[in-house]
Amino acid sequence: MNINLTLIGQSITFAIFVWFCMKFVWPPIVSALDARRKQIADGLAAADRGKHELELAARKSAESLHEAKQKAADIIGQAEKRAAQIIDEAKSAAKVEGDRQIAAAQAEIDQEIHRARESLREQVATLVVAGAEKVLRREVDAKAHGDLLEAIKNEL
Amino acid sequence: MSADVHTSADYIKHHLQNLTYGKLPAGYERADGQTLQADTWTIAHSSQEAKDMGFWAVNVDTLGFSIVLGALFLFFFAKAARTATAGIPAGLQNFVEWIVEFVDSSVRGSFSGRNPLIAPLALTIFIWIFLMNLMDLVPIDWLPGLASALGVPYLKIVPTTDPNATFGMAIAVFFLVLYYSIKMKGVGGFVGELTLQPFGKWGMPANLLLEGVNLIAKPVSLALRLFGNMYAGEMIFILIAIMFAGGAVLFLTGGVLQWAWAVFHILIITLQAFIFMTLTIVYMDMAHQEHH
Numbered sequence: 001m002n003i004n005l006t007l008i009g010q011s012i013t014f015a016i017f018v019w020f021c022m023k024f025v026w027p028p029i030v031s032a033l034d035a036r037r038k039q040i041a042d043g044l045a046a047a048d049r050g051k052h053e054l055e056l057a058a059r060k061s062a063e064s065l066h067e068a069k070q071k072a073a074d075i076i077g078q079a080e081k082r083a084a085q086i087i088d089e090a091k092s093a094a095k096v097e098g099d100r101q102i103a104a105a106q107a108e109i110d111q112e113i114h115r116a117r118e119s120l121r122e123q124v125a126t127l128v129v130a131g132a133e134k135v136l137r138r139e140v141d142a143k144a145h146g147d148l149l150e151a152i153k154n155e156l
Numbered sequence: 157m158s159a160d161v162h163t164s165a166d167y168i169k170h171h172l173q174n175l176t177y178g179k180l181p182a183g184y185e186r187a188d189g190q191t192l193q194a195d196t197w198t199i200a201h202s203s204q205e206a207k208d209m210g211f212w213a214v215n216v217d218t219l220g221f222s223i224v225l226g227a228l229f230l231f232f233f234a235k236a237a238r239t240a241t242a243g244i245p246a247g248l249q250n251f252v253e254w255i256v257e258f259v260d261s262s263v264r265g266s267f268s269g270r271n272p273l274i275a276p277l278a279l280t281i282f283i284w285i286f287l288m289n290l291m292d293l294v295p296i297d298w299l300p301g302l303a304s305a306l307g308v309p310y311l312k313i314v315p316t317t318d319p320n321a322t323f324g325m326a327i328a329v330f331f332l333v334l335y336y337s338i339k340m341k342g343v344g345g346f347v348g349e350l351t352l353q354p355f356g357k358w359g360m361p362a363n364l365l366l367e368g369v370n371l372i373a374k375p376v377s378l379a380l381r382l383f384g385n386m387y388a389g390e391m392i393f394i395l396i397a398i399m400f401a402g403g404a405v406l407f408l409t410g411g412v413l414q415w416a417w418a419v420f421h422i423l424i425i426t427l428q429a430f431i432f433m434t435l436t437i438v439y440m441d442m443a444h445q446e447h448h
Contacts, residue, residue, distance in 0.1 A: 002207055003320060004178070006215040010222065010315075010324025017226045017284060018328075022276035025230065028237040029256045030275075032249075035242030 178213025
């Protein structure tokens with residue numbers, strides 16, 4: 001237990017160990033720790049950012065869904081309106097066409113009636129002439145009595 | 157009975173003697189009765205011889221064990237440092253990082269300045285002293301017994317039970333305190349700190365006395381606290397070991413006591429390493445602080 005040269009030897013050894021530790025042990029470990037700390041902080045920040053972005057995306061998707069629904073409703077409304085319009089148009093067109101056809105038919109009927117009446121009149125005139133011929137037992141000069149016959153025809 | 161006491165005393169003395177290598181002068185009568193013809197560098201074969209070697213001798217066991225343990229510490233830590241990655245740590249790196257973070261937080265807590273030396277200094281002190289103290293848990297007769305079987309007369313395996321080791325470190329710390337005191341405060345500032353407080357400039361001698369004691373007490377208390385604790389612990393292990401020779405009852409009691417004391421000692425060796433480290437940090441912090 002004597003104090004001797006060991007004292008100085010121990011001091012020198014200690015100094016060398018501290019120097020070595022300061023040079024080769026401490027800095028790499030601490031820099032690794034710092035790098036990891038930074039990585040973790042970055043990771044957490046990224047996670048936060050991701051969360052925020054997710055929230056944003058969710059809000060955006062809800063918005064666009066809402067918009068799409070609105071648009072779809074609009075389109076359906078428009079289509080319904082358009083369909084009603086088309087139906088109305090078709091209805092009115094059909095009515096016009098029907099009226100036109102009815103009118104044409106009427107006109108034709110009138111024409112037929114007129115024609116029938118004409119031919120009837122012709123036949124009646126002929127019959128009358130024939131009757132009159134028979135009655136008079138003579139030949140009626142159709143040419144001479146043309147005016148008279150015409151007048152009778154028109155009276156019929 | 158007298159012979160028994162004698163052997164117990166011898167046993168204790170034997171365990172407290174370092175393996176000393178030094179020079180014995182010509183004409184010196186050695187422990188075995190031989191008289192030296194010339195100055196001889198040799199290993200001391202008795203406490204008296206070790207004492208007579210004076211200052212210019214080295215305790216081979218203290219230096220050897222402390223260097224081996226320090227090298228072991230640096231080897232493993234440097235290995236972990238070389239392969240340290242910022243990725244997921246495993247095994248050795250995990251363990252090393254745990255200790256480094258513990259030391260780092262201690263330094264951050266106590267040291268307010270900025271100095272890249274302090275944290276590695278604290279780490280070296282903590283682990284080195286812990287390892288040296290840990291040798292105390294090796295059953296005290298194993299290694300010395302092996303050594304005497306190999307013809308080595310003495311072997312003290314716990315370097316921190318040698319005041320040379322503890323004072324060596326404390327003095328190194330003391331020089332660092334002086335160096336940084338002067339570097340940070342200037343020679344004038346440091347001298348002023350020693351002489352101008354607490355009583356102002358008219359109480360200069362009293363100031364110098366008080367502050368001088370304060371300054372010297374730092375390394376002395378550092379060294380003596382560690383040495384005292386470890387020496388006392390070692391002494392108790394030795395005393396318990398003596399019981400082993402005293403029959404079955406004492407043998408069993410000694411076994412239990414040794415186990416209990418070893419468990420308790422785990423606390424002490426860690427605590428002493430921690431105290432040495434913390435006080436070093438605090439002293440370095442005081443050296444860096446400007447008081448005025």
